[in-house]
Amino acid sequence: MATHRVEGYDTVQRMLHWLTVAFLLVLIPVGIAMTHPAFRPLQDTLFIIHKNGGVLLFLVLVARVGWRLTHRPSPQPAELPTIHRRVAAFTHFMLYVLLFTMVITGYLRVVGGGFPIELLDALGIPPLIGTMRETATIISAVHKFTAYALVVVIVVHVTAAIQHALVHRNSVMQRIWPPIAPPAKAD
Ligand code: HEM
Ligand code: HEM
Numbered sequence: 001m002a003t004h005r006v007e008g009y010d011t012v013q014r015m016l017h018w019l020t021v022a023f024l025l026v027l028i029p030v031g032i033a034m035t036h037p038a039f040r041p042l043q044d045t046l047f048i049i050h051k052n053g054g055v056l057l058f059l060v061l062v063a064r065v066g067w068r069l070t071h072r073p074s075p076q077p078a079e080l081p082t083i084h085r086r087v088a089a090f091t092h093f094m095l096y097v098l099l100f101t102m103v104i105t106g107y108l109r110v111v112g113g114g115f116p117i118e119l120l121d122a123l124g125i126p127p128l129i130g131t132m133r134e135t136a137t138i139i140s141a142v143h144k145f146t147a148y149a150l151v152v153v154i155v156v157h158v159t160a161a162i163q164h165a166l167v168h169r170n171s172v173m174q175r176i177w178p179p180i181a182p183p184a185k186a187d
Helices: 012-033 037-070 082-112 120-124 131-170
Strands: none
Touching: 012 037, 012 131, 037 082, 037 120, 082 131
C-alpha cells in the first residue's frame, strides 16, 4: 500500500469531525421540534431520538478528544497570520466545551428530572444522580442557552471554513475534508 504524508488531520480525526456534524444535524432540529407544540404527536419518538442520540454523541466526543490529544495535526498553513490561528484554536476549544456542556446538561436535566434514558437502561447503567426536579429545571435553561451559543459558534466556524475555501483558496478545508473523496491539492 502506498504511503503519503497526511496534510492536516488524520483519517480518524476527519471521520470523527464529520460524524459529529451528522449527529448535530439530527440533534439540534429534533431538540427544537420536540419542544414545539406543533410536533406534539411525535414528541415521545423525538425525545427518544434526542436523548439516546446525545448519549451516542458523548461516546464520539470522548473518542475524538482522546484521539486528538494523542495525534497532533500538522500545523496550519504558514501564510495564516498568528492571530487567525489563535482565534481558530480558541473557537475549536469553545466548540468542544459547548458540546460537552450540552451532553452533560442534557443528561443531568433528564435523569435529575426523573426521566429514563432508554439506551443506558438497556445497558444496565444506573442513574449517576438522584432525582432533583427543581435543579433539573434550572439545568434545562442552561441546556437551552448553551444550544443557542453552540449554534452561534458553529455559524462562525463554518463561515470561516467556507471563507478559507472560496475566498482565500488555501488548504485549510483540505485539512479536515472527509476521507472518502479528498479534493485536488491547490496549486
Ligand atoms: C450536543 C448534544 C446536544 C444538543 C446539540 C442538544 C440540543 C438541544 C436543543 C436545541 C434543544 C431545544 C431547546 C429548547 O428550545 O428548549 C434541546 C432540548 C432538550 N434536550 Fe438536548 N441536546 C443535546 C444533548 C442532549 C442529551 C444528551 C440529552 C439527554 C440525555 C438531552 C435532553 C434534552 C431535553 C430533555 C430537552 C428538552 C428541553 C428541556 O425540557 O430541558 N439533550 N436539546
Ligand atoms: C456543525 C458542527 C461542527 C462542529 C461542532 C465542528 C467542530 C470542529 C472542531 C472542534 C475542529 C477542531 C479540530 C481539532 O483541532 O481538534 C474543527 C476543525 C475544522 N472544521 Fe469543523 N465543525 C463543524 C462543522 C464544520 C463544517 C460544516 C465545516 C466546513 C464547511 C467545517 C470545517 C472545518 C475545518 C476546515 C477544520 C480545520 C481547521 C484547521 O485547519 O485547523 N467544520 N471543526
